[in-house]
Amino acid sequence: MSSQRIFIASTLRGSPTPILLTTGRTGRRGVFCLAPSKTLISRSSANHGLRSQWQTIAGSVCKPGTQQQRSSLSTSTTTRRTSPNAKKKTSNANTNTPPRRRSYRPLTLFFIFTFASASVFYYLASTPSPPRNQILSRDVFTPFELVSRDQVSPTSFVLTLRPSPSDFPSLTSSDIASQLADPWRTFDLWSVEVKQPQLQIAREYTPLPPLSSAPDHAAVVRLLVRAVDGGEVSTYLSRLPVGSRVELRGPHGGFDLHSRLGLYGKEEIDGVSAAGGEEPQREQGGKQVVFLAGGTGIATALQAAHSVLEDDDDDDDDDAKPNVKILWAMRSRSDMQDLSASTGGKSSSGSRPWWRSFLSGSFASDDEAEEIRGPDFAAPTSITAQLLSMKARHGDRVRVHSVVDDEGTAITPKDLLGALRHGSGASKGTAPAPAPAAAVSLSKTSTSTSTPPPPCEFHSQPLQANMPDGAPNQGRKDLASREACRCPPEDAPGKNLLLVSGPDGFIAAYVGPRPWEGGAQVQGTVGGVLGELERRDPGLLKDWIVLKM
Numbered sequence: 001m002s003s004q005r006i007f008i009a010s011t012l013r014g015s016p017t018p019i020l021l022t023t024g025r026t027g028r029r030g031v032f033c034l035a036p037s038k039t040l041i042s043r044s045s046a047n048h049g050l051r052s053q054w055q056t057i058a059g060s061v062c063k064p065g066t067q068q069q070r071s072s073l074s075t076s077t078t079t080r081r082t083s084p085n086a087k088k089k090t091s092n093a094n095t096n097t098p099p100r101r102r103s104y105r106p107l108t109l110f111f112i113f114t115f116a117s118a119s120v121f122y123y124l125a126s127t128p129s130p131p132r133n134q135i136l137s138r139d140v141f142t143p144f145e146l147v148s149r150d151q152v153s154p155t156s157f158v159l160t161l162r163p164s165p166s167d168f169p170s171l172t173s174s175d176i177a178s179q180l181a182d183p184w185r186t187f188d189l190w191s192v193e194v195k196q197p198q199l200q201i202a203r204e205y206t207p208l209p210p211l212s213s214a215p216d217h218a219a220v221v222r223l224l225v226r227a228v229d230g231g232e233v234s235t236y237l238s239r240l241p242v243g244s245r246v247e248l249r250g251p252h253g254g255f256d257l258h259s260r261l262g263l264y265g266k267e268e269i270d271g272v273s274a275a276g277g278e279e280p281q282r283e284q285g286g287k288q289v290v291f292l293a294g295g296t297g298i299a300t301a302l303q304a305a306h307s308v309l310e311d312d313d314d315d316d317d318d319d320a321k322p323n324v325k326i327l328w329a330m331r332s333r334s335d336m337q338d339l340s341a342s343t344g345g346k347s348s349s350g351s352r353p354w355w356r357s358f359l360s361g362s363f364a365s366d367d368e369a370e371e372i373r374g375p376d377f378a379a380p381t382s383i384t385a386q387l388l389s390m391k392a393r394h395g396d397r398v399r400v401h402s403v404v405d406d407e408g409t410a411i412t413p414k415d416l417l418g419a420l421r422h423g424s425g426a427s428k429g430t431a432p433a434p435a436p437a438a439a440v441s442l443s444k445t446s447t448s449t450s451t452p453p454p455p456c457e458f459h460s461q462p463l464q465a466n467m468p469d470g471a472p473n474q475g476r477k478d479l480a481s482r483e484a485c486r487c488p489p490e491d492a493p494g495k496n497l498l499l500v501s502g503p504d505g506f507i508a509a510y511v512g513p514r515p516w517e518g519g520a521q522v523q524g525t526v527g528g529v530l531g532e533l534e535r536r537d538p539g540l541l542k543d544w545i546v547l548k549m
């Protein structure tokens, strides 16, 4: 037998009532007898009365260890559920028990129910409604107005969305522009969710970078959407008339490219330099960004190029900027050229998706991809025009090559190898030479000790494999610092980047699938065409980080 003290909050008496719980374990079932605590009950006459009642019960009914006690409580418990006659018999049998006290159970339940309802009501009433001075929120959907639609190709279109002034009456247009510029300052890559209100579902889309740095260009969100056959949200968006309300939630950060490239904030470099007494100098490891974009994956490629080439922080230090090469695979030439206006289109050779050739192991073409160059590029779509204007600003620092599935061209292993070796001067089998050693020394321990340093989360390819989107720093450039890089000081503090974005089949074909782990899609190892190229040439990706988007 054991005993244990418990406290039961008595709402009827308005104060906690201490009860001594005595357990007598007999036979297969536990028998519990409740008795008031002798030590804790106050000396008021009412409580004395209560104590004597319970003591009587304990004395007459709960005699632990006896067969009588077992059957008596057991019967009593059963009869409460099943047999009124048996109940009568039991109460008659306990002639020494005082008259039954009035049952407060319904009243107690009523109080509990009322309290629970009030709590639920309070919770719901206090759940935050969309904050009217915050345009984009990661927690709630906020309203935008569809101000224009630009049909890029028969299946893809650009939607321009603007916060309705009536929804945000307290914000001026410069407040709006400044808020919408925030995600561009915070993230290299980001997306927003768009709600389909009838079905109450949402899908992610990648905002296109502002067309220029003019404030009115920052005051809108532009989305490139492909209408997927039978797709719920993309089809809904494809039919939405101008003037409609569209609800967005975000921003959701993708991967931070700056830290992986070794591009750290100027203030930080200056700070480190000042502390070390050295001349401020931008250090950099990654000199190349290669982007494989499939279809609307070009939106993510534009974000990446915008982020590394048009970062204000880098304006006075063009040499620190990496070169960007985009290999853009599209189904039809109409994705990059307005065919009704252009005569440059080639004939279609079928509608087999371009990556299927890789999956089936057959490479139809080994052609070099066609370069998109301005200014005489005929009838560019709005997406191509944005690429060309980026090119006009940055010259050959950004290069765009296209392949068209309908025309039988595809991104080939030769294109991939060419992009990986471009500008490095390296011979076959050797990755691009690392950047000169860091001008700013790390205030870290030397690696001359025998223990190897832990691998760097940003610059170790094996460590990327288990990362979900945004890891390890929520995709925020401002959460990554030079100090967070754990590369040995003698290594260049950054790597080149090979990024792949597009439909799942496209990603899997070129760099391997993104597996699911613990409910999140992670990067997985490098496979597909690139994995095969690396197997043949183990040093190929030595200075590269591969990311799948």
Ligand SMILES: Cc1cc2nc3c(=O)[nH]c(=O)nc-3n(C[C@H](O)[C@H](O)[C@H](O)COP(=O)(O)OP(=O)(O)OC[C@H]3O[C@@H](n4cnc5c(N)ncnc54)[C@H](O)[C@@H]3O)c2cc1C
Pocket (backbone or CB within 6 Å): 191, 203, 204, 205, 206, 207, 223, 224, 225, 226, 227, 228, 229, 230, 231, 232, 233, 234, 235, 296, 299, 503
């Ligand atoms: C971070 C992120 C950013 C994205 N950015 C963009 C973007 O900028 N532009 C854009 O158009 N999409 C983008 N997507 C894809 C988008 O979120 C939707 O998945 C896509 O629009 C299809 O949604 P749906 O509701 O129309 O189709 P669903 O109803 O989800 O799917 C319908 C059917 O179509 C198939 N399907 C779904 N997507 C595709 C596809 N892309 N190609 C072929 N078949 C498909 C499905 O397997 C399914 O059988 C992005 C996705 C993510 C995760």
